[in-house]
């Protein structure tokens with residue numbers, strides 16, 4: 181910990197991106213480098229505004245990146261050029277930050293896939309843990325925040341070991357493939373004593389056995405599934421209907437998206453994970469059940485862009501029926517990347533302050549907030565500010 185400008189600051193903090201060569205991860209690396217070099221403003225970063233800006237968080241330029249990915253191609257620098265061609269980042273940016281991107285590329289290790297590897301699950305956990313510990317010692321980091329940005333997985337089949345950390349350790353030690361890759365990464369992070377963030381709808385750390393392990397190891401975690409687009413709008417708009425006692429009869433959503441995320445979600449099994457985190461919201465926000473179908477369609481031509489069309493049918497005084505529709509056209513990685521930087525800073529801060537277990541105060545960032553039942557955006561922001569006030573300077 182070093183003194184800087186009158187406030188306590190952490191030293192360099194590691195950010196380990198699982199899915200490090202994906203669109204979101206590459207945008208995170210490019211964006212952090214651009215911010216460090218003063219080439220852009222921190223638009224979209226919540227930690228740069230309001231009470232969060234007063235917290236002694238690690239500075240974005242003190243975040244050091246590394247990660248795992250299953251695929252070697254495209255490399256991070258090639259992916260950066262693809263994103264520039266698609267207009268996700270300014271076309272001159274990959275060239276301007278090429279050295280920093282190369283440095284991160286040299287710290288990307290082969291990812292793990294329990295279905296495509298001969299090694300036992302515990303050997304895979306050990307390998308990930310060793311990679312994480314080597315990253316911390318090689319780079320002289322105060323801690324490492326592990327953030328899952330890998331392709332969405334199908335939901336795992338339920339297993340009794342998911343609820344009991346001792347049973348889980350035994351099952352993994354005996355070679356049973358009871359955890360999907362996302363949860364192996366979470367397990368390895370906790371075993372290394374590092375916080376974990378799940379930005380995806382995969383199982384990740386959302387298993388009771390891993391929650392118990394996090395608390396036992398004194399490590400904080402947060403998740404899951406970053407709230408960046410259609411669901412963000414729903415969580416802001418839904419409370420309006422509830423507060424005005426306008427009865428929502430149905431809330432339907434259609435999402436068209438391309439990119440690697442869209443391609444992964446074209447698999448109906450993987451889409452089940454995403455649909456689960458996206459569909460619960462109207463009921464949670466309105467307080468009653470309503471018809472709320474959500475569809476996800478992969479349209480390769482859309483590349484990194486997403487269009488969501490929502491149709492809301494509602495009822496007013498004397499049973500008069502009305503409709504509202506909105507269209508959201510977002511560049512997903514540009515919406516996600518600043519939130520990933522926010523989460524890295526906030527979770528590192530929570531770890532330094534000795535918080536452990538689920539960080540329910542960070543519900544604001546997620547579609548399926550772990551540890552919190554609050555889905556209304558404004559209320560989530562109040563929770564976040566209260567969490568910040570509780571941890572500010574104490």
Ligand SMILES: NC(=O)c1ccc[n+]([C@@H]2O[C@H](COP(=O)([O-])OP(=O)(O)OC[C@H]3O[C@@H](n4cnc5c(N)ncnc54)[C@H](O)[C@@H]3O)[C@@H](O)[C@H]2O)c1
Nearest residue numbers: 199201202203204249250291330331332380406440441512
């Ligand atoms: N962009 C958003 O707004 C947003 C919002 C919420 C959630 N997410 C989630 O973030 C994730 C990343 O999205 P993206 O657009 O970057 O996807 P992407 O397809 O571009 O990147 C995913 C990366 O994960 C890698 N990967 C797959 N399995 C892996 C494993 N077992 N270990 C290590 N790496 C692995 C892939 O090789 C790929 O490089 C997705 O799960 C998506 O649903 C994105």
